[in-house]
Amino acid sequence: MRTALAQTWWLTHRQLAALVRQPAVVVISLVQPAVWLLLFGALFRRVVELPGFGGGSYLDYLVPGVVVMNAVSVNMWSGMGVIEDIERGVTDRFLVAPVRRGAILTAPLLAGAVSTALQSAVVVLLGMAAGARPPGGAAGTAVLVAVSVLLGAVFTAMSNAMGLTLRQRESIIGFSVFLLxxxxxxxxxxxxxxxMPGWIRGVATANPVDWALRASRAALAGDRDWASVLVHGGSLLALAVAAAWLSTLTFRAYQRSA
Incomplete structure (x- = not known):
């Protein structure tokens, strides 16, 4: 167990170190949600005056949307790193080294989780600097960050599975552009x-992005709805486990073909 944990730590550290060595990527990935906050926050500021919206500040409403959208956007590209490791022979070297297969699979998910949590926290701080004051406080913000990490794990695992299966950057790019x-x-x-129109509301019921938003807003509301947090957060957790299982299957298929 100690060996597996140590290997997972070092492989996760490897991925995080690669990210730190590219500060421009981190900065650019945070510029986009900042633009969404400022642009959409100003453009749709008076939407809250529509009957049925629920009142409050639109910026308070927008912050969870931007956090969740950023989590999806950032983690959809995870498969690019998988493809790069395959092309450089790094993955094959790991396979012949005394490294636990579980560590190889877990490290990208943990690195993505750390990156998503930090970026989500920064987006929340940007929202607060712009004037957002969600009544849910620290507990609600913690739930928002947690569900963004779960949602990010879903797309990290899916993107990694595509990278292992298709091994083409164009496929990852198309997947990201098509879905975001x-x-x-x-x-x-x-x-x-x-x-929302009825049909969009129906589609949203099966949309994991909306699950993350409903869990987040239920926790950020002044009168917290913990039942909704558990239901939608639990659904996200189950989907993340299923996506990780799919990624494991594709990794085993890659092992057999390597």
Whole structure:
């Protein structure tokens, strides 16, 4: 057990160190959510005046949407690192080294979780600097960060599975471009559910992005709905486990073909 933990730590450290060596990537990935906050926050500021929206500040409503959207956007690219390791022979060297297979699979998920948690916290701070004051306080913010990590794990595992299976960067790019905006706009990221067309509300019910948003907003509300947090957070956890299992299957298939 101690060996497996140590190997997982070092492989996770390897991925985080690679990210730290590219500060421009981190900065650019945070510029986009900052633009969303400032642009959408100003553009749709008066939407809260619509009957049925629920009142309050639109910026308070927007912050969870931007955090969740950023978690999806950042983690969809995880498969690019998998492809790079395959092309450079790093993955094959790991396979012949005395490294636990579980450590190889777990490290990208942990690195993605750490990166997502830090970026989510920064987005929340940016929102607060812009004037957001969600009544849920620290507990609600902790739930928001946690569900963003779970959602990020889903897309990290899916992207890694695509990288192991297709081994083409174009596939990862197409996957990211195709899914990001539809998943976001077919959710309550920018508009209250009660004001959505019926068919979009129906699609959102099966959208993991909306699960993350409903769990987050239930925790950030002044009158917290912990039942909703558990239901939607639990659904995200189950999906993350399923996606990790799929990633494991594709890794085993890669082992047999290597």
């Amino acid at each position: 905006l539809p998943l976001t706009f077919l959710s309550s990221a920018f508009m209250a559910r009660d004001l």
